[in-house]
Amino acid sequence: MITLTTLRGGKFPHTLSTRHTLKSVHAHGLKMLLLIALLGVMAPAARATSDISQSAVNRAHQFLNTDKRAKDTLAFVHAGTTYHGQKYLRTDFVTDDSGQTINGRFALVYRLFWNDDGVTDIAYRCYPNGNVYAVKIMYTNAEGNQPFLWANVSIQVLGNLLIDAYKDKLSVDDRRQLQKLVDNADAKGLLEWSLKLDQFFWRD
Numbered sequence: 001m002i003t004l005t006t007l008r009g010g011k012f013p014h015t016l017s018t019r020h021t022l023k024s025v026h027a028h029g030l031k032m033l034l035l036i037a038l039l040g041v042m043a044p045a046a047r048a049t050s051d052i053s054q055s056a057v058n059r060a061h062q063f064l065n066t067d068k069r070a071k072d073t074l075a076f077v078h079a080g081t082t083y084h085g086q087k088y089l090r091t092d093f094v095t096d097d098s099g100q101t102i103n104g105r106f107a108l109v110y111r112l113f114w115n116d117d118g119v120t121d122i123a124y125r126c127y128p129n130g131n132v133y134a135v136k137i138m139y140t141n142a143e144g145n146q147p148f149l150w151a152n153v154s155i156q157v158l159g160n161l162l163i164d165a166y167k168d169k170l171s172v173d174d175r176r177q178l179q180k181l182v183d184n185a186d187a188k189g190l191l192e193w194s195l196k197l198d199q200f201f202w203r204d
Helices: 018-024 027-042 054-064 067-077 153-165 172-183 187-200
Strands: 003-006 083-095 101-114 118-126 132-140
Touching (some): 054 101, 067 083, 067 101, 067 153, 083 118, 132 187, 153 172
Antiparallel strands (some): 003 083, 101 118
């Protein structure tokens, strides 16, 4: 089982003393600092290791950071709930069973907001090229509607729609695997397949 470890230095380092620094920084320098801070908030960063490609992180974020993708994910994670937004939280390392970092792999963690006050943090594990290959629930405040718990007819409907959407692009073995997930109402497995297929045929 692969576990995730939070990247050190994942937050933008606010190390400047505001009162003292604003007096000594020239106007141009201040604008540059503000621009750097803004960019740090807007885009995920592969900060803690050179083995993680920033372009791969950007590519994965571009794919994942849309309302459509978040709504599709929520339909598998908390079936039958109402989507209220998504927020990028951090970039994580991916480690193996012994705790060793897997070179180049990373996970982007997002927070899903649903129903009145539902919150669920989900990590999308990615290969070094930015392709998503697995998901992991990192946190949820759900009580009754636990992630992937209500795998029922609605999940099977989503699975069949997925098969139908990509029927001309799937191999016989792919269809067999997907059909097994549908028959078992495996919401997590279907979500991972859905992300892989959507990203494979997605165009930048």
